[in-house]
Amino acid sequence: MGADLRTGASPFYWVELRRGTSSRGAQARPIARGQVESMPIQPIRRGDTVLEARGITKRFPGVVANDQINFDIRAGEIHAILGENGAGKSTLMKILFGLLQPDGGEIYVQGEKVSFRSPLDAIQLGIGMVHQDRKLIPAHSVLENIILGHPGAGSIPDMKRTRDEIVELCDRYGFKIDLEAKVWQLSEGEKQAVEILKTLYRGARILILDEPTSALAPPETEKLLESIRYMTGDNLALVPFITHKLPIVLAISDRVTVLRRGKVTARLRTAEATETSLAREMVGREVVFRLEHVEVERGKPVLEVEDLSALNDKDQLALKAVTFTVHEGEIFGIAGVSGNGQQVLAEVLAGLRKTESGRVSIDGVDLSRTSSLERWKKGMGYIPSDRVNVGSIGALSLIENVLMNYHFDAGFVSWGIVDSQKTRELTESLIAEYDIATPGPDILAKSLSGGNLQKLILARVLSRKPRLIIANLPTQGLDVGATEFVQNQLLEAKRHHAAILLISEDLDEVLSLSDRVAPVYEGEFMGIIPTKDARMEDIGAMMAGLKRKVGQP
């Protein structure tokens, strides 16, 4: 092993291009010149195993993240890896991409045993990874982003040649994208396409996709799935890692491997799987997909928002004169693709961002100009979308994280001294009540998994019995079990007559939880629609800014 890693020659990646297309295709091959001639030709046929992992084991202090995992992927196949947070997906993905070295087990590429010292080795062998968080430079054009760091681009990039090569690549895989556009102008879906193009241009034949659809609106998801299917026609192998979107798994993959607690619990052909069977394998028990509808009589208005406008961090008007009311015992949903003003709305309501104009009141008291602290005291509870950087402090204990919502509470502080016994008891009871998996309340918050961290934040906020709950992407990135838990807690709060503002990018979630829904597009509400009359396609179209329905506020 290893010998061909060091020479830098890939054993197989551009073989297909040479064989497959016209002479123009061969000329325009988008990989460093001079390599193809020197490498042995090993034609890949559809169905050949291109990557195989045998008995992969990885231990971290206290946990076995991957326990004897076997996995293989064939050319022209989409093999989804499904598992909850903490099931070991990320670890496996990092091992396959060379970011982590396994403690045991072997990896074979094209039947040859390999060991990756770093992602560079993996890239050399035609493995590419598309990360969940975009690693693009917003101020640069699509073309510049794609060739950035590419060994074939040279120190003075030949823009004409690289451009031709990338256009060729786009045609080949059916991507329609303006190469001159700046990345900041692109939608999330287009950015994803750029990431995929970038790895393809780097020579990847095996693509690892980390949560490929998590940031996309329904129409964009459709488009991405189409491209992905198209790519397998060219014998590319794709490995999407997916946490919870079971319909996506069913829609695109040929095979699926389910992980639970570091072990493979099922490996099936997707044709034989159903949403329920996958969820069972993943969670280890039956999962109910239908949330019961909670009927609560709508009470008096709690949150009243009038003509509220606000600026984003770039001083652009990101929220444009929205008006709405949320009542007691009501969940008011805001559905939209990320970046359409939801974040700004949540922050303005929570008192973390300045109101440009308009009015916000809770229980009839005007709070438009008050601080966040004042609003907490007036019965607001905010569940932020960024759990790690805003909702918690990783270097503090769970007790001190609970204190984040109590350090101003006279019941927990006297004469400027924190009642540590009381906060400890509160934390312990929240851990028990919300079934937070942790060795104890003194553990640091950064050691909690995403789902448990969200439970802690939720527990802390809901324990204040807020009149108004602002839940910003409360289930984003959570696994099936935790999502179910969070949704049920929101319904429970609704039963207790809280007014809930639910911001979500998951249309299914918004429609099943909310009583009324406002699709938001570029900082404006496209309407306010009772969910019982709402059709998913209409809302989806409104989220994309396509259709405007006159609604009553």
Next chain:
Amino acid sequence: MRLGSYEVKLEKKVKVTALQATIISLLAILIGLALVGLIFLQAGVNPLTGFRAIFAYGFANPFGLPLTINRSVFILLCTCAFIVPMKAGVWNIGTAGQLYGGALGTFGVALALGARESQTPSLSPVLVIVLMMLGAILGGALIGAIPGFLKGRFNTNEIVVTMMLNSIGYWLIAFMIKEGGAFMGGGGEGTGFKLSESVFGPTVWGQTFTIPIALGVAVLLYFLFAKSTLGYQIRAFGLSPSAAKYAGIDPQNVPLVVFIIGGMIAGLAGYHYFAAVPGLYKIPTNYGDFGDLSFYGIICGLISQGNPLAAIPFALLFGGLTNGGRFVQGQLHLGYGIDYALLGILMITLVAFQFFYRNTIVWEKMEREA
């Protein structure tokens, strides 16, 4: 990494006990001293003789020890003045400027109340002493408030502002004590006026009363951060400003508050050296050296990782070594700067050994490869 038939790995440490931290620090000090030993060897001095002389003068000599204690108290106060802003994630590089502010406050009060040498103060001396200390605290706080306010309100870089204020403080003192300044002493030798004997800082067994005060400040700070709401808010802000803001903590207020507290403590350090250390009782010509000495507070604060109690032994060590190092340089006829070399090397090893607060080295016997 492989060494022979062993696999050597690094593992992340989850927690460090006080005992482990002590052992790590002691090891760092030993290795640092061993390295300094090389310098002694190179200068033709037996390292053991050298170290014995340093420690004997610094920690066991009737003349050296009081000097060490006074320096250590000064360094401890400066460390505390650095730690409070550090906990909030801002850097107080301005302890020098703040202690100059404290000195000006001290002597401003003394002048106003007629407490110059050969004068009799108009109030009871105890009251004058208390007011002088308050003046020191106020002077330091005023200088400290400037970077704190600018940081909170305009997000101005506090490092630049505090460093510039160090210069401003330095020249402000020069303006006050030299050529016709209001605080000029008699004789025109470029020092400030001497205090009236009645308002000298009180002493117990020949030691200044600021020693227990400094220790008290350290203990108080420890409890501030461990128990109080303010301490919690400062720490939360320091670890994650965005999370602190979410929790309703005012992001403009925290930098101001921590710099005021830091300035107050640094102001006390100024009072300590210029009005309470036996034998001085004035702003001397070389007051700039005390500004330089205050920078040890930064190192000390970093090494003790923001723990004011852990800072006490380090402050004592640095106080003793600066003192003993300077002495041994003269006694053994070493080249200039041996004390700086000693402290510099020690700081580097202490900082380098902090690596072991976070990592453990694990040795594993490897299986034979087939």
